[in-house]
Amino acid sequence: xxxxxxxxxxxxxxxxxxxxxxxxxxxxxxxxxxxxxxxxxxxxxxxxxxxxxxxxxxxxxxxxxxxxxxxxxxxxxxxxxxxxxxxxxxxxxxxxxxxxxxxxxxxxxxxxxxxxxxxxxxxxxxxxxxxxxxxxxxxxxxxxxxxxxxxxxxxxxxxxxxxxxxxxxxxxxxxxxxxxxxxxxxxxxxxxxxxxxxxxxxxxxxxxxxxxxxxxxxxxxxxxxxxxxxxxxxxxxxxxxxxxxxxxxxxxxxxxxxxxxxxxxxxxxxxxxxxxxxxxxxxxxxxxxxxxxxxxxxxxxxxxxxxxxxxxxxxxxxxxxxxxxxxxxxxxxxxxxxxxxxxxxxxxxxxxxxxxxxxxxxxxxxxxxxxxxxxxxxxxxxxxxx
Amino acid sequence: xxxxxxxxxxxxxxxxxxxxxxxxxxxxxxxxxxxxxxxxxxxxxxxxxxxxxxxxxxxxxxxxxxxxxxxxxxxxxxxxxxxxxxxxxxxxxxxxxxxxxxxxxxxxxxxxxxxxxxxxxxxxxxxxxxxxxxxxxxxxxxxxxxxxxxxxxxxxxxxxxxxxxxxxxxxxxxxxxxxxxxxxxxxxxxxxxxxxxxxxxxxxxxxxxxxxxxx
Numbered sequence: 001x002x003x004x005x006x007x008x009x010x011x012x013x014x015x016x017x018x019x020x021x022x023x024x025x026x027x028x029x030x031x032x033x034x035x036x037x038x039x040x041x042x043x044x045x046x047x048x049x050x051x052x053x054x055x056x057x058x059x060x061x062x063x064x065x066x067x068x069x070x071x072x073x074x075x076x077x078x079x080x081x082x083x084x085x086x087x088x089x090x091x092x093x094x095x096x097x098x099x100x101x102x103x104x105x106x107x108x109x110x111x112x113x114x115x116x117x118x119x120x121x122x123x124x125x126x127x128x129x130x131x132x133x134x135x136x137x138x139x140x141x142x143x144x145x146x147x148x149x150x151x152x153x154x155x156x157x158x159x160x161x162x163x164x165x166x167x168x169x170x171x172x173x174x175x176x177x178x179x180x181x182x183x184x185x186x187x188x189x190x191x192x193x194x195x196x197x198x199x200x201x202x203x204x205x206x207x208x209x210x211x212x213x214x215x216x217x218x219x220x221x222x223x224x225x226x227x228x229x230x231x232x233x234x235x236x237x238x239x240x241x242x243x244x245x246x247x248x249x250x251x252x253x254x255x256x257x258x259x260x261x262x263x264x265x266x267x268x269x270x271x272x273x274x275x276x277x278x279x280x281x282x283x284x285x286x287x288x289x290x291x292x293x294x295x296x297x298x299x300x301x302x303x304x305x306x307x308x309x310x311x312x313x314x315x316x317x318x319x320x321x322x323x324x325x326x327x328x329x330x331x332x333x334x335x336x337x338x339x340x341x342x343x344x345x346x347x348x349x350x351x352x353x354x355x356x357x358x359x360x361x362x363x364x365x366x367x368x369x370x371x372x373x374x375x376x377x378x379x380x381x382x383x384x385x386x
Numbered sequence: 387x388x389x390x391x392x393x394x395x396x397x398x399x400x401x402x403x404x405x406x407x408x409x410x411x412x413x414x415x416x417x418x419x420x421x422x423x424x425x426x427x428x429x430x431x432x433x434x435x436x437x438x439x440x441x442x443x444x445x446x447x448x449x450x451x452x453x454x455x456x457x458x459x460x461x462x463x464x465x466x467x468x469x470x471x472x473x474x475x476x477x478x479x480x481x482x483x484x485x486x487x488x489x490x491x492x493x494x495x496x497x498x499x500x501x502x503x504x505x506x507x508x509x510x511x512x513x514x515x516x517x518x519x520x521x522x523x524x525x526x527x528x529x530x531x532x533x534x535x536x537x538x539x540x541x542x543x544x545x546x547x548x549x550x551x552x553x554x555x556x557x558x559x560x561x562x563x564x565x566x567x568x569x570x571x572x573x574x575x576x577x578x579x580x581x582x583x584x585x586x587x588x589x590x591x592x593x594x595x596x597x598x599x600x601x
Contacts, residue, residue, distance in 0.1 A: 022576050090548055091574050133522070133575070140522050141575035171575070174522065197593060199575040200522030264578060267594060 014101035049108030059153035073098035086139035130299030164248035169256025172203030256299030275311035393502035402461035420491035432464035
């Protein structure tokens with residue numbers, strides 16, 4: 001069995017709102033080129049992303065909404081008509097063939113699922129996916145179709161699997177959470193910057209699921225300026241306890257790379273360290289609990305030059321048990337892309353130390369995060385005691 | 387916003403002759419802490435709260451599970467002639483009543499009859515909705531001078547970006563009484579262009595304010 005496959009098709013780059021929109025899949029090209037430059041990604045590792053069928057999209061979306069997306073992408077819908085569906089807004093503008101491009105991203109995640117569940121590879125990565133804000137009948141936050149929701153339903157129907165969804169994007173994974181809010185066989189875990197300020201505003205610790213699904217939604221809203229140590233402390237404790245509690249058959253991780261200091265849309269002040277550690281623990285726990293079954297998708301990440309290629313490369317390196325690189329980035333890669341980049345590259349795998357000025361209220365922020373973690377996990381800790 | 391829009395229009399009620407035990411059971415079963423007591427024509431006679439019952443009962447540390455209090459009629463321990471509200475009261479008036487009179491609920495009366503009930507919990511949820519926190523959005527905080535027309539200048543910028551404003555809260559600036567702080571929640575993941583325009587027009591954007599922000 002292969003260690004991991006890298007799902008990618010050039011058609012995934014068709015998911016493009018405009019040249020100035022922050023969501024930019026050029027980051028896929030940059031990441032792949034970086035990995036190829038260090039000889040960590042070979043052509044035989046890459047499998048093409050299939051296109052999700054309409055029937056598959058219906059696992060998570062309303063037929064009416066799919067029709068709206070199709071019409072928008074074929075020039076048959078005005079912005080005003082699309083507005084109540086979240087289409088044609090500043091966040092999710094209309095672009096040509098938006099249905100086809102979105103279905104291609106969903107298909108990529110389904111391809112990843114099939115590779116893992118059919119035993120063709122232990123793990124699989126679809127960096128084009130991770131569109132966690134998409135709702136059943138509405139686009140939101142740059143996301144049209146929610147590939148993770150479709151993939152989890154597909155995992156349930158085709159493979160009868162109990163799925164743990166882990167979301168480390170700096171924004172709350174609201175779309176996926178609400179899809180499975182009442183489902184006891186899907187557990188969602190999201191660690192994100194608190195919604196007091198940041199989009200989408202949800203993801204409070206009190207959102208724990210509903211009805212039969214009560215107790216299978218976990219949220220860890222961390223404060224702005226959290227920094228690496230506290231982020232990783234919360235992540236590690238949350239992951240271990242939730243894995244132990246839920247005992248999933250398979251884990252799907254969403255790997256937004258927007259918690260970094262450079263990211264323009266968030267304020268968590270993470271560094272490259274967290275992107276080294278996040279996949280390491282997911283990998284380890286997937287082997288401990290799920291016989292290795294680990295599907296990973298991309299997500300947010302709005303500094304596509306300095307942050308995303310390095311962060312996502314580390315994810316692939318971890319999945320394939322390759323040694324974590326250190327020191328200088330390949331000169332050929334820097335030379336190729338620097339002329340296009342509006343910012344000077346960080347020329348090494350690590351971030352410079354210090355990357356930014358010290359945060360004045362560090363101790364209080366860490367204390368607050370730790371308190372939040374205790375409250376969020378209280379529900380499973382008491383169950384354990386009984 | 388008026389009370390009619392947030393009140394519970396079908397409150398559970400008791401007759402004055404119902405027992406304290408019945409009141410307690412109803413509260414536990416329906417997960418409520420306040421029950422209006424009404425006569426046959428739905429005139430409000432009183433209110434009984436979970437706290438009234440607790441105060442009437444002997445201490446739970448004493449071993450008296452069959453206290454005579456349980457069999458007493460609720461009219462004996464209810465608050466008679468309670469404060470009531472009207473469906474057309476403003477929500478903020480009710481909030482002030484709760485705060486000043488230290489009560490946790492108001493039976494809402496119209497035409498002499500009970501038509502609803504409002505509790506502090508309903509008000510709290512209304513407050514949460516007012517902040518816009520129940521819909522996807524990003525928060526922007528702006529310090530502005532306390533002068534007429536400022537809000538118009540700000541909303542022009544949101545309008546130019548086709549942005550859907552979910553809520554606007556205005557509160558005093560603790561540092562300078564000449565200023566106000568506007569806290570706006572906008573339906574977007576990417577508020578950067580709007581923030582840039584606000585700054586270009588000379589507005590003091592407090593959040594997001596990077597880097598080196600003071601918390």
